[in-house]
Amino acid sequence: MRLLVNGGAGFIGSNLVESALRDPAITEVRVVDDLSTGRGGNLGGQDVELVESSILDPAAPDRAGR
Structure with missing residues (x-):
């Protein structure tokens, strides 16, 4: 299963x-x-991909979903 976490670089998200x-x-x-x-x-240094973007950017889900 793949997981996408919005705000994952913050305290709770990380x-x-x-x-x-x-x-x-x-x-x-x-x-x-x-x-x-x-x-x-x-x-x-965890094995994650960080997409630096706001979830409010209409293109962000497309970039994160690749």
Whole structure:
């Protein structure tokens, strides 16, 4: 299963990502975050793809879904 986390570079989102990566059913995690309050460093080198964009950008879901 693939997971897309909006705001995944923030405190709550990064903890959600960390938890999801421990689930063997989750095969891929992508994060969409505009980094206005979150930081890429919160993802701690985890195996995720960070799409730096606002979810309000109409093209963001397309970029994140690739």
